[in-house]
Amino acid sequence: MPTPIAELQSLILGEIPMARAMDLTLREYDGAQLTIAAPLVPNINDKGCAFGGSLVSLMTLAGWGVVVLKLKDLGRDCDVYVQDSTVRYLAPVWSDIVAIAQLAEGETWDDFAQSLAQRGRARATVSCRVPLDEGRDACTMQARFVAIAR
Amino acid sequence: MPTPIAELQSLILGEIPMARAMDLTLREYDGAQLTIAAPLVPNINDKGCAFGGSLVSLMTLAGWGVVVLKLKDLGRDCDVYVQDSTVRYLAPVWSDIVAIAQLAEGETWDDFAQSLAQRGRARATVSCRVPLDEGRDACTMQARFVAIAR
Numbered sequence: 001m002p003t004p005i006a007e008l009q010s011l012i013l014g015e016i017p018m019a020r021a022m023d024l025t026l027r028e029y030d031g032a033q034l035t036i037a038a039p040l041v042p043n044i045n046d047k048g049c050a051f052g053g054s055l056v057s058l059m060t061l062a063g064w065g066v067v068v069l070k071l072k073d074l075g076r077d078c079d080v081y082v083q084d085s086t087v088r089y090l091a092p093v094w095s096d097i098v099a100i101a102q103l104a105e106g107e108t109w110d111d112f113a114q115s116l117a118q119r120g121r122a123r124a125t126v127s128c129r130v131p132l133d134e135g136r137d138a139c140t141m142q143a144r145f146v147a148i149a150r
Numbered sequence: 151m152p153t154p155i156a157e158l159q160s161l162i163l164g165e166i167p168m169a170r171a172m173d174l175t176l177r178e179y180d181g182a183q184l185t186i187a188a189p190l191v192p193n194i195n196d197k198g199c200a201f202g203g204s205l206v207s208l209m210t211l212a213g214w215g216v217v218v219l220k221l222k223d224l225g226r227d228c229d230v231y232v233q234d235s236t237v238r239y240l241a242p243v244w245s246d247i248v249a250i251a252q253l254a255e256g257e258t259w260d261d262f263a264q265s266l267a268q269r270g271r272a273r274a275t276v277s278c279r280v281p282l283d284e285g286r287d288a289c290t291m292q293a294r295f296v297a298i299a300r
Binding site: 011012015016017018019021022041042043044045046047051052053054056057058060061064079081082083084085086087088089 | 161162165166167168169171172191192193194195196197201202203204206207208210211214229231232233234235236237238239
């Protein structure tokens with residue numbers, strides 16, 4: 001049986017042509033963080049570094065994915081939508097891209113699960129970042145997602 | 151001789167593989183607004199509507215493009231970078247995508263040109279939106295760009 005992360009990768013690559021064009025891979029999910037990767041070459045811009053659209057797409061998919069995988073952990077069947085996001089572009093990316101998403105500080109999945117049980121919908125704020133090899137972040141995103149029970 | 155908008159489209163499609171994958175077209179630039187379009191099919195998601203990553207990529211490229219074209223009008227040779235953006239996703243897009251970018255309210259290109267002349271760099275805040283056929287917006291973006299003289 002495929003793992004939840006392998007199943008999610010199949011869904012994303014099967015249903016989203018732009019995810020295929022980005023050649024992304026869901027690399028790891030440890031119950032809290034989801035890591036997505038993509039090679040630089042298909043995601044390059046006119047300056048030879050990573051295209052801003054690829055960076056924000058990858059972070060948005062990582063944020064959406066961490067909510068989807070947590071819902072799987074919780075045994076809940078929901079649609080998940082992004083509502084808004086704030087992105088900061090801090091430094092160019094000259095290598096393959098990695099995006100890491102996790103629940104934002106100050107929020108808990110327990111509150112999320114409780115809201116979902118009580119109201120059939122719940123919001124989660126997710127923090128995403130694209131780290132550089134030397135430790136600092138190339139870009140960061142804070143995004144809100146809503147999950148609605150099917 | 152190619153028009154500035156045709157030249158910019160050639161640059162974007164020639165140098166950014168993801169722009170080719172999105173199949174985008176620079177449709178119109180009237181000195182204030184830049185309109186970019188992309189068909190739905192290559193930009194679809196698992197729900198059958200437009201992928202959020204495509205929407206934000208298209209809005210970011212429209213914002214970047216309007217600054218690049220204004221610099222061309224001003225006869226200035228600059229690199230243009232996105233610094234940050236805030237995106238709101240308001241409604242799904244079930245048709246081909248159109249993104250329109252223009253300078254944000256309260257800013258003027260005169261101030262931008264003056265800052266560039268005095269300091270060799272200038273910031274512009276750009277408003278982008280993806281309108282729906284019925285008049286309201288599917289998503290909006292406010293983004294800051296910096297232009298640095300080469």
